[in-house]
Amino acid sequence: MTEHLVVVGGDAAGMSAAAQARRLRGPERLRITAFERGHFSSYSACGIPYWVGGDVPERDALIARTPEQHRAQGIDLLMRTEVVELDLDRRRVRSRDLEDGSEAWTGFDQLVIGTGAEPVRPPLPGFDAPGVHGVQTLDEGQALLRTLERDCRRAVVVGGGYIGIEMAEAMVRRGLDVTVVHRAPEPMSTLDPDMGRLVREAMEGMGMEVVPGAEAKEVLLGPDGRPRAVVSSAGEHPADVVVLGLGVRPRTELARAAGLPLGESGGLRTEDTMRVRGQEGIWAGGDCVEVLDQVSGRYRHIALGTHANKQGRVIGINLGGGSAVFPGVVGTAVSKVCALEIARTGLKEREAEAAGLAYESAVIEATSRAGYYPGAAPMTVKMTAERGSGRMLGLQIVGREGAAKRVDIGAVALTAGMTVDQVVSLDLGYAPPFSPVWDPVQVAARRLL
Amino acid sequence: MTEHLVVVGGDAAGMSAAAQARRLRGPERLRITAFERGHFSSYSACGIPYWVGGDVPERDALIARTPEQHRAQGIDLLMRTEVVELDLDRRRVRSRDLEDGSEAWTGFDQLVIGTGAEPVRPPLPGFDAPGVHGVQTLDEGQALLRTLERDCRRAVVVGGGYIGIEMAEAMVRRGLDVTVVHRAPEPMSTLDPDMGRLVREAMEGMGMEVVPGAEAKEVLLGPDGRPRAVVSSAGEHPADVVVLGLGVRPRTELARAAGLPLGESGGLRTEDTMRVRGQEGIWAGGDCVEVLDQVSGRYRHIALGTHANKQGRVIGINLGGGSAVFPGVVGTAVSKVCALEIARTGLKEREAEAAGLAYESAVIEATSRAGYYPGAAPMTVKMTAERGSGRMLGLQIVGREGAAKRVDIGAVALTAGMTVDQVVSLDLGYAPPFSPVWDPVQVAARRLL
Structure with a gap:
């Protein structure tokens, strides 16, 4: 019997799962259809700051596998096609072609949800203007690079976590004056404040302005509708470009609408096999799931490509007839800001x-x-x-x-x-x-x- | 009651033990006497190749603690004084002042043996000539540097293990032509041969000549009594200076003469507290002991400063009234040859x-x-x-x-x-x-x- 596997989201978790399942089960036993709403598949989102900063000269260097490469492996990957509904009762998904707006239903026996995460974008005045950029996808990175082609001299990065400091480095490398505005007493609040202080001092030593304890309020726009300053609780910070580094949240509207179990963070809850809790034939991995923190025993949302790849592999093995588990994480993260x-x-x-x-x-x-x-x-x-x-x-x-x-x-x-x-x-x-x-x-x- | 601790050997294990014991027990409770036959105490033998090669400009940079610093901590460290006998029945050691030849007996309550290791020097013609150098001690490193001040252009390193490849790098950095002559099919025989081959190929790519499968036979001497070539089973290798990288063996003649238990490697056998097996108040650590390999369950001799320091700390804690063990090793080693x-x-x-x-x-x-x-x-x-x-x-x-x-x-x-x-x-x-x-x-x- 040929089963039909449908994958929602064509990046790390989904396509790792698809590729691994394909290695274990040939096309005669498993048909695979994958939907990706963006222009790119299987790319390194973690590499975007280094592409924007110029360390990585070519966008395509971040792409691990093109749609054509996936198709050559017998995975029917539909690009620019967004899944807009999961119908679990009738085991089918509704998708929309983003080019022509046409819709279609596709039935599945097995479903992998790899819808990823989206940058937190505060619902404040000016934050949806052009020139205010998240950097979660290649499309977003490309948009930021287009903004930087204009005469930008001052960048304000809102948020002092991993994405914030990596984008601060990228802006420095592009020759901009950089201000990092963030809410916590010190940047990198995944560290204790005494360690975060070392990060702040080093960033200041690199010529960045770091504004701690500052709540962003508004992006002031110029006559061209583009940023001229960020207003925070600490004052007004001139900006020609604004980069959002406020973290990400799991993209789980579809899963929520379908009644799938979500945790406190909004991420999908799964078994250690990466099967969605209590659901036969529904799997999830990557930035849209919660993971077990093995040290605290609690569930957390951690968006990180290495987890997505590992979870995808586990799903693929389980779909392929093997047996694998993702036991959880211990909360490891490494990053850098310049040196x-x-x-x-x-x-x-x-x-x-x-x-x-x-x-x-x-x-x-x-x-x-x-x-x-x-x-x-x-x-x-x-x-x-x-x-x-x-x-x-x-x-x-x-x-x-x-x-x-x-x-x-x-x-x-x-x-x-x-x-x-x-x-x-x-x-x-x-x-x-x-x-x-x-x-x-x-x-x-x-x-x- | 004041106990008397005698330490034989003033380097990593012995002096770590002494310093740690001192921190836990003041002079009124513990008198400490240490004997060192060389000119230096507590130095990094592992750093000698980098001093000889010129990366470390000053010999003194390798010295972690001078005799004066130890004495300031209340440790009576006697330099250039060799312990020549352990009298365990009468709980005393006989020492000889290497400057004036005088001898003395010193009683102890607790004894730490940290006599280290000595380079293997084959009993073959020419291997004891000037210009043929081991590099286990600062004194030996100094002697090699004196040789290199002469007009040396070709170095032969005998042995392709850690010391051999590190000394090969040092000779390259001093501008010499380097030949590495070794017995195994590939250098670095602590690796499998397929991995050792990568090392050989890289060394050859750096311009070194690597002669595998070659048994050293003789050092041919010139009219000045210094090397002109090394003869091996693979031929004659011209040399102005010869460096021995044949590994080391535990220096345990004293311990053997005193009837202390040695393993197959010749190293002292200890409990995991680093107390010599079956001996009350006799401790040993560093390059003169065997260690438990936790993976194989067997005992091995591994001369490595990091083990010596850890074992010394364990001894010092146990001497100081605490409780610590050295559970063994897993055989980790890192090294480099140039890049x-x-x-x-x-x-x-x-x-x-x-x-x-x-x-x-x-x-x-x-x-x-x-x-x-x-x-x-x-x-x-x-x-x-x-x-x-x-x-x-x-x-x-x-x-x-x-x-x-x-x-x-x-x-x-x-x-x-x-x-x-x-x-x-x-x-x-x-x-x-x-x-x-x-x-x-x-x-x-x-x-x-």
Whole structure:
């Protein structure tokens, strides 16, 4: 029997699922139809800041697989075609061709929902004007680049999280004066404030203006209908272009309308097989789902390409007759703003508190290589552990070259439920060009003991 | 009661133990005497290749703590004073002042043995001539630098392990023509031969001559009594200077003479508290001990500063009234030869075989960053796992910038006993400047599945 798999959303999760399922089940056993409303399939949204900033010269470099490549694998991928309704009772989806407006129903046996996320765009005056840009899709990146072709000298980035700081870097690299306006006391509020302060100070040292504790109110427009300033609770910030870095939220209107289970974040709830809870033959992955935080035991929404790819693979294996699970995440994230590397995994202090855990933290400074080795770069490492049990809870790193990926040590240790004592004993790679004799992560663990 | 702690050997393990014990027990409760036969205390032997090569301009940069600094902490450190006998029955050591030849007995309540390792120097003609250098101590590094002040143009490095390749790099950086003569089919025999081949090819690409499968026979001397060539089973290799990179063996003659338990490697056997097996008040750490390989369950000799420091800390805590253990190692090592990074952890295939394990391996190529991000550098990753259980057994990486320290992911996973499946699911740091969307280690794990 040939089953029909319908995939809604042609990016990381959906197309990973489709490609993996195709590898395991040939066209005679599985027909695959995928719908993508945009102009591009399977691309790296995480790469958009580096394309906008000019590090990546070509948009097409961000595309992992074109529609043609997917079709050559026997996946019928319909571009510029938006799914506008999920009819779960009759096992069919209604789609609309965005070019000619025509609609059609397509039946399915298995459904994968990979509708992604959308940038938070505050419902405030001026925020929907041209020249105010989200950067979640290639189409949005392209629109921003078109704006930058105009005479832009001053950029205001609204939001100080990952997208905010990465876009601040991109604007600096394009030669603009950059102001980052954000609500929290420090940028990068996925870190504790003491670590976020290091990020702010470094950004200021790079010539950016950072305005903390500022609620955005309005984008003031010039006579051409384009931004001339952003008004926040902290004042008026001149701007020729405005970039939104307010984070994203799961794009789950379709799922909600179809009565599928959503969590508090608005993301779809799934089993660890990535099947939507309680639904036979309905799967979901990527930026539209919630994930289990293995450290706190709670569900969170984390939009990250690496999770989308892993979840897609799990769906594809399960659709292909195999058996795989996505056990959850530990909250790892790495980023950079120019030469400053930023990383975190596990729980920050407020998250530990919210999870009802008693904790202790230690903050240390160390270097990426042996202190005497050329290029040894400073980093600050903060480790948090549960009081009593000594179980590691979180790790945060801010530093220069060689800092960020050290967080993987913490990510694996958290997954294994290691204590700080066990971290101190880890047999990590040591040689002077790569690490001090005690890895900075272990220096933090020692301090914590 | 004031106890008397005697430390034999003033480098990493011994002085870490002394310093840690001192922090926990003041001079009124613990008197500490340490003996060091050399001119230097607490230095980074691992840094010697980079000092010889010129990356580290000053010898003193390698010294973590001078004798004066130790003395200021209340540790009575006697330099150029060699312990020549351990009298365990009468709880005393006999020492000799290497300047004036005088001898003395010193009683102890607690004894720490940190006598280190010595370079293997084959008992072959010419190998003890001036101009043939081991590089295990600062004194030896200094002697090599004096030789290099002469008109040296051709260096032969005997041995293709860590010290061999690091010294080959050092000689290249000093502008010498370099030949590396070694016995195994490929250099870096701590890797599988297919990975070692990548190292050889890279070294050849750097202009080094690599002579595999060659047994050293003799150093031919010129009329000045200095090397003119090394003779191996593969021919005659012209040399103005010869560097020994044949590895090291534990320096345990004193311990052997005192009847202390040694393992097959000649290293001291200890409990996980680092107390010498079955001996009250006798402790040992660093390059003179064997360590438990947590993956194979066997004991091995691994000379590495990071282990010495960790073991010294454990000894010091236990001496200070606390309780700590050194649980063993997983065999992690990172190194580089010029721009080529090399890393391994766990068991290579032959070691898995020797441990009686059925295994599978996978080898993949990936990049250090997202493929489209500037500076994405290629790396080859090999993962080995137990057949059936899927337990990860080993990880080997050869690549460019950003390759080596990824081995830490494997080191932590091995320590936790993770399966390949669990490695695929790990929440590792992802952003385009730091990693492809699947970390190379996970790409290898996927291939293995």
